[in-house]
Amino acid sequence: xxxxxxxxxxxxxxxxxxxxxxDDRVLLMGEDVGALGGVFxxxxxxxxxxxxxxxxxTPLAESGIVGAAIGLAMRGYRPICEIQFDGFIYPxxxxxxxxxxxxxxxxxxxARFPVVIRVPYGGHIGAVEHHQExxxxxxxxTAGLRVISPSTPNDAYWMIQQAVAxxxxxxxxxxxxxxxxxxxxxxxxxxxxxxxxxVARGGTDATVLGHGAMVSVLLQAAEVAAxxxxxxxxxxxxxxxxxxxxxxxxxxxxxxxxxxxxxxPGFASLGSEIAATVAERAFYALQAPVLRVSGFDAxxxxxxxxxxxxxxxxxxxxxxxxxxxx
Amino acid sequence: MPTPDLAPRRSRDPHDDTKDRMxxxxxxxxxxxxxxMIAPDGRFEPNAAAEEFLPYLERLDDDLLRRFYRDMVVAxxxxxxxxxxxxxxxxxxxxxxxxxxxxxxxxxxxxxxxxTIFPAYREHAVAMIRGVDVVDIIxxxxxxxxxxxxxxxxxxxxLYTLVIGSQTLHAxxxxxxxxxxxxxxxxxxxxxxxxxxxxxxxxxxxxxxEAFIWAASYQTPQVFxxxxxxxxxxxxxxxxxxxxxxxxxxxFGLRATRIDGxxxxxxxxVTAKQLDDARAGRGPGFIEAMTYRLGAxxxxxxxxxxxxxxxxAEWEARxxxxxxxxxxxxxxxxxxxxxxxxxxxxxxxxxxxxRRTLALGPADVGLIFDxxxxxxxxxxxxxxxxxxxxxxxxxxAR
Numbered sequence: 001x002x003x004x005x006x007x008x009x010x011x012x013x014x015x016x017x018x019x020x021x022x023d024d025r026v027l028l029m030g031e032d033v034g035a036l037g038g039v040f041x042x043x044x045x046x047x048x049x050x051x052x053x054x055x056x057x058t059p060l061a062e063s064g065i066v067g068a069a070i071g072l073a074m075r076g077y078r079p080i081c082e083i084q085f086d087g088f089i090y091p092x093x094x095x096x097x098x099x100x101x102x103x104x105x106x107x108x109x110x111a112r113f114p115v116v117i118r119v120p121y122g123g124h125i126g127a128v129e130h131h132q133e134x135x136x137x138x139x140x141x142t143a144g145l146r147v148i149s150p151s152t153p154n155d156a157y158w159m160i161q162q163a164v165a166x167x168x169x170x171x172x173x174x175x176x177x178x179x180x181x182x183x184x185x186x187x188x189x190x191x192x193x194x195x196x197x198x199v200a201r202g203g204t205d206a207t208v209l210g211h212g213a214m215v216s217v218l219l220q221a222a223e224v225a226a227x228x229x230x231x232x233x234x235x236x237x238x239x240x241x242x243x244x245x246x247x248x249x250x251x252x253x254x255x256x257x258x259x260x261x262x263x264x265p266g267f268a269s270l271g272s273e274i275a276a277t278v279a280e281r282a283f284y285a286l287q288a289p290v291l292r293v294s295g296f297d298a299x300x301x302x303x304x305x306x307x308x309x310x311x312x313x314x315x316x317x318x319x320x321x322x323x324x325x326x
Numbered sequence: 327m328p329t330p331d332l333a334p335r336r337s338r339d340p341h342d343d344t345k346d347r348m349x350x351x352x353x354x355x356x357x358x359x360x361x362x363m364i365a366p367d368g369r370f371e372p373n374a375a376a377e378e379f380l381p382y383l384e385r386l387d388d389d390l391l392r393r394f395y396r397d398m399v400v401a402x403x404x405x406x407x408x409x410x411x412x413x414x415x416x417x418x419x420x421x422x423x424x425x426x427x428x429x430x431x432x433x434x435x436x437x438x439x440x441x442t443i444f445p446a447y448r449e450h451a452v453a454m455i456r457g458v459d460v461v462d463i464i465x466x467x468x469x470x471x472x473x474x475x476x477x478x479x480x481x482x483x484x485l486y487t488l489v490i491g492s493q494t495l496h497a498x499x500x501x502x503x504x505x506x507x508x509x510x511x512x513x514x515x516x517x518x519x520x521x522x523x524x525x526x527x528x529x530x531x532x533x534x535x536e537a538f539i540w541a542a543s544y545q546t547p548q549v550f551x552x553x554x555x556x557x558x559x560x561x562x563x564x565x566x567x568x569x570x571x572x573x574x575x576x577x578f579g580l581r582a583t584r585i586d587g588x589x590x591x592x593x594x595x596v597t598a599k600q601l602d603d604a605r606a607g608r609g610p611g612f613i614e615a616m617t618y619r620l621g622a623x624x625x626x627x628x629x630x631x632x633x634x635x636x637x638x639a640e641w642e643a644r645x646x647x648x649x650x651x652x653x654x655x656x657x658x659x660x661x662x663x664x665x666x667x668x669x670x671x672x673x674x675x676x677x678x679x680x681r682r683t684l685a686l687g688p689a690d691v692g693l694i695f696d697x698x699x700x701x702x703x704x705x706x707x708x709x710x711x712x713x714x715x716x717x718x719x720x721x722x723a724r
Contacts, residue, residue, distance in 0.1 A: 027506075053506060058540075059536070059539050059540055059543055061532075061536040061539065061540070063495065063532060063533055063536055064495060064498075064533075064536035064537070064539070064540050066495075067492065067494075067495025067496060067498070067499060067533055067536070067537070068495055068496075068498055068499030068502060068540055069499060070495070070496050070499055071495065071496040071497060071498060071499020071500035071501070071502065071503065072499040072500070072502060072503045073499075074484075074496065074499070074500050074503075075499070075500050075502075075503025075504065075507070076503070077503050077506070091532070094489065094492070094533075095492065095495065095533070098489050098492065099487075099489070099492055099496070102472070104697055104698065104699065104700055105472065105697045105698050106472045106473040106485055107473055107476075107485065107697070108471065108473050108693070108696075108697050109696070109697045109700075110473075110476040110477070110478070111477075112700040113700075114700075143698050143705075143706075144698055144699065146699070146703075166701060167700040167701050168699045168700050168701055168703075242703060242704050242705050
């Protein structure tokens, strides 16, 4: 199998290029995605290669981006929208949740809406307000959307192509703090579908679960724990809706302990949903309550406080210790 | 193109009026010239603004002129019957189109078969003309479906959209796609255009304004058809805008025309020209049809709480159907026998609607789950199975 080493930004760029090359109904649209290549340069060179008729620098209006994408999908196109930053998605919230999410059901099978919405999200980049948020739970809560988030360059490369190939709307959350670290990318075929939970590191004493940038924090925690003699199994959720519970339940059957970590505030979060479901489905396997490690239930703070706000390996290990002490 | 007359009726400085800031509204939003072909008394009296649109009337033979009348009468009878069905508990809600028949029938007939139409939720006459079975609208308002028809099989007439203004962006995206699919060939029988209906309330929505911007930016083959019926539920159009809405369009770079929306020939001719201009690659257009919602916003509304009988009477005197009937009679295009025949047809039409409405069965439970996603989804699949088992359990207990 041929493989290469790319950053996630490069892997996404190459995945998008492949999607654009494979199907001329695929369009890329958003603010600054053309000549600039996007504020994170994820779409760099795509406008030059595919033309301004395929890679659209749009007016500065997020609801317009998603609303127009819905119309383009009605016409048979497969638009990929870029929302520039997590905190700028709310002007498009109505078009995403009231229209895109419900419009397939409204058509009762007579139309499909293959729209992908790419959203760079999460903290760790020292940015100003509205640029470091984790709004994924809003969309996971909304039926009609598929919600996924890669944590590695390899997953980014394949999952963006799988998202474009899906006939359903897909919210594609890109952990922007992971755009630049490099990783190996398999070029021949994907290891898994876009809706599977991945075992990122095997272990036996406790399971830690997260998605996006949190996965690297969990792997870091597992390294530290290993030195202390504790074996952590690390799961990369990858799919936030639907959630692939098989690997999670299998892991919990083995370890008896689960810690769910997320950058988002914990109240009514993905971690809450997973904790409830695991309690329902694996009650007798659990040796301790499922514990959540989250951002605080407060607006994302000014950047100088982000390292206090965001869960780090120590906060994850603190929860692991509490789970092991039960 | 008519130049809007922006001069207010009363000289005033809206920024120096404490009463305005406290909640009263100015009376300037009606001040602009409207294209008119038929005077309110039925005489054919095109005004100066109508001149450039007159050639489009030459497309109309007597059969089509009669057809306009027939469609307006049938649409009104249907609308009235649907209101009765709601009052009799057969429908959850009905949004009446009463009074807006000329705006809808004229513009709908101006669209060509290959055109694509995006409605709001009051365009019952347009739906009928594009080939939608009106009982499918009834099914929606009865609570049996959120959609009701397949747009591609019903005159490219898209589903009703209930969130105000959302459909303007869908229409614009669709029109962008028409543009991307290929430049106009110059053959109006083949080139496609898109028309989207919305109301005066929708002009305050962000989505509608974004749609104007996108349409102008991408020069979409599209017409924005605004039915200014003067009321957004209980709020007058003057609260939405202190300038004539047609005057806004120029700021967005849209070709704009205001019409007497109760004049079916003005609606037809202006829409035909605007659509043909759009399909020929001349960019997006905008029509403001000045009409009036003679009925309530919906059957849940009570307009006597917020508008006066004088205003209603003034607009009832400009009834679009009576005006057009006088016009056809004066030209000898219809006779009493034809008018009676249309009334009979309308009565038969609504009798059939009533019969089929009362025969509608229950909703299929599968509707909850089956098309939430286009592809297989474990959650909807498992919840549907669970519900079937749960309901079957009650059956066994009996």
